[in-house]
Amino acid sequence: MSIETATKSEKQGAKASLLSNVNFAQIYRKYGTVLIFIGICILASLLSPTFLTEANLTNVLRQVVVVSLLACGVTFIIILGHIDVSLGSVLALCGVIATSVMVMTGSVVLAVCAGTAVGVLTGLINGFVITFFRIPSFIMTLAMTTVARGAVLLYTGGSPITGLGDFKIIGQGSLGPVPISVLILVAFVILSWVLLNKTKFGRYVYAVGGNERASRASGINPDSIVVKAFILNGILCGVAGIVLMSRINSGQPAGGVGYEFDAITAVVVGGTSLMGGTGTITGTIIGAMIIGVINNILNLLNVSSYWQQIIKGLIIAIAVILDVWTKSARNKKKA
Amino acid sequence: MKLFAKLALACAVSVSALSTGAASAAEKFIVGYANMADTDVFVMARKNAFIEAAKSDPAVEVNFSDANNDASKQLDQIDNFIAQKVNAIVVVPVDYQGIVPGVEKANAAGIPVIALGIQSAGGKYTFVGSKNIDAGRLQGEFMKANLPKDAKILYLEGTPGLSHTQERKKGFGDALGRTDVKTLASLSANYDRAEGMKVTEDWIQSFSKFDGIIAANDQMALGALEALKGANRVKGVLISGVDGVPDALTAIKAGEMSQTIFQDAAGQAKAAFEVVEGIKKGEQPPAERLVPFASITKENVNQFIKK
Numbered sequence: 001m002s003i004e005t006a007t008k009s010e011k012q013g014a015k016a017s018l019l020s021n022v023n024f025a026q027i028y029r030k031y032g033t034v035l036i037f038i039g040i041c042i043l044a045s046l047l048s049p050t051f052l053t054e055a056n057l058t059n060v061l062r063q064v065v066v067v068s069l070l071a072c073g074v075t076f077i078i079i080l081g082h083i084d085v086s087l088g089s090v091l092a093l094c095g096v097i098a099t100s101v102m103v104m105t106g107s108v109v110l111a112v113c114a115g116t117a118v119g120v121l122t123g124l125i126n127g128f129v130i131t132f133f134r135i136p137s138f139i140m141t142l143a144m145t146t147v148a149r150g151a152v153l154l155y156t157g158g159s160p161i162t163g164l165g166d167f168k169i170i171g172q173g174s175l176g177p178v179p180i181s182v183l184i185l186v187a188f189v190i191l192s193w194v195l196l197n198k199t200k201f202g203r204y205v206y207a208v209g210g211n212e213r214a215s216r217a218s219g220i221n222p223d224s225i226v227v228k229a230f231i232l233n234g235i236l237c238g239v240a241g242i243v244l245m246s247r248i249n250s251g252q253p254a255g256g257v258g259y260e261f262d263a264i265t266a267v268v269v270g271g272t273s274l275m276g277g278t279g280t281i282t283g284t285i286i287g288a289m290i291i292g293v294i295n296n297i298l299n300l301l302n303v304s305s306y307w308q309q310i311i312k313g314l315i316i317a318i319a320v321i322l323d324v325w326t327k328s329a330r331n332k333k334k335a
Numbered sequence: 336m337k338l339f340a341k342l343a344l345a346c347a348v349s350v351s352a353l354s355t356g357a358a359s360a361a362e363k364f365i366v367g368y369a370n371m372a373d374t375d376v377f378v379m380a381r382k383n384a385f386i387e388a389a390k391s392d393p394a395v396e397v398n399f400s401d402a403n404n405d406a407s408k409q410l411d412q413i414d415n416f417i418a419q420k421v422n423a424i425v426v427v428p429v430d431y432q433g434i435v436p437g438v439e440k441a442n443a444a445g446i447p448v449i450a451l452g453i454q455s456a457g458g459k460y461t462f463v464g465s466k467n468i469d470a471g472r473l474q475g476e477f478m479k480a481n482l483p484k485d486a487k488i489l490y491l492e493g494t495p496g497l498s499h500t501q502e503r504k505k506g507f508g509d510a511l512g513r514t515d516v517k518t519l520a521s522l523s524a525n526y527d528r529a530e531g532m533k534v535t536e537d538w539i540q541s542f543s544k545f546d547g548i549i550a551a552n553d554q555m556a557l558g559a560l561e562a563l564k565g566a567n568r569v570k571g572v573l574i575s576g577v578d579g580v581p582d583a584l585t586a587i588k589a590g591e592m593s594q595t596i597f598q599d600a601a602g603q604a605k606a607a608f609e610v611v612e613g614i615k616k617g618e619q620p621p622a623e624r625l626v627p628f629a630s631i632t633k634e635n636v637n638q639f640i641k642k
Contacts, residue, residue, distance in 0.1 A: 158376045255527065299538070300537055
């Protein structure tokens, strides 16, 4: 499907939905995640009087920053029809290198640059190996998971890096009532949104994810798009790592384990299809907020950690079922 | 590799024979030390302490192996020690269940086994180490003595499904034994600093007042401390962790954390070597040689910072 036909068929889809009025699948496609988010918030405020307080909402925002940053990056990857399971370990590697540079030089700027540079490098390696050797991204990033974790353990000798000084401003400071980490997130969300919606790169991401062969035929170089997306993803991993290590005020080589799970869940809950070709940044952010609110309310209600794991798993399963179901409903309509 | 080891052994034996004169190869007491993973900071510190302790007796020679966290590799290494007919085996088991065949084989070969730090689920051996339940107990005793009347507390659990997570929590509950103290909530933060911080931030929102946070390790305790600092609620909250990591010691010295529990690597290594010496003298080895955890508070933190 080329870009032109993609937009045409979407327009047709929109017309069809207008004509046939209420159709659950269509509504879910468009507003589902927002409705679920509002529903969960209402439920949470009924279950706990604390939930809707200003302090708690700021708290939730601060807590979703790291996973949201990762989710923004991996949205590009998933729209391209790829996957990245190395987010958590790459985050740890970037964050620890940043803290280590901070301790060595005492400069926040150098620390941030170093952490981001490591993200760029790992993204470049992932993207290059995947496109050059035609390796499934799942396998390559799985390999990167253990390599990055091994590297960070090797670098630190397994013990945390401490004595970070001013570094903690990034994750703990605030400008007025707004945490700096939340401002960083907002900046990167806007950047990601603009890249995906307002640039040629973004349109190519959809095109390559929708149908790689067709995109190649229409003159796009899919490999270069994939590599660029992995580099962008790496940068966001780096920023997420810096924010996380700054927040906990120490470089934790064992940090970030399983964060890729939360990030990918956020993306899928946010309506991005794991098959590639469709997805939005706004959806991803709402997905991340849904996960953040659920984590928050489960803790506020003191739900046992055993149940929390089960509930999180069910949410991802339900989101994927809805994704597949609404898609098949739409396809049937087309046919 | 094996040949090299044999050569090295031969050299060591001949050198010691020259130096002591009386000692011959037959009189050397050989210990096989099967380490769990040389990459683990604590486990490595204990191995180094054992090497130090072994220097006190020139008639004892220690051969080392490293299983790198692989339970089956560790069994092979124990087979090697048995084939070499070592006089005693010290093993830091990779896995509580996985080590059993190795212990049983050594039993059958008549070689005494010392399990260091972690027990074995079966076979005959001497356990040298600390019991996790005691770490929790020391936290409980401290809180019992220091919490105000009608105190409210929160408990940060370790990773669900690990035996030491359960034991530390149980030890704490057993020793606290105060009916006026109310546990507001108990949640897992997977021994992780970021998660400890997150859970505590949520607690700060739910509970307007609490007097103590007890964590199953120092990283979660330090995460809780960061959360309290962010909300300006450090004052009046007793925080306790386990491990004695440098950050926790600094926080205790600064009066921000109240307690941590120190697992004594050197003490465990020394005790293990004493058991080895006992076996060498022909004594019947005990079933258990416990090395107590040390409770670190503001009063004694300085002596641990120096180490």
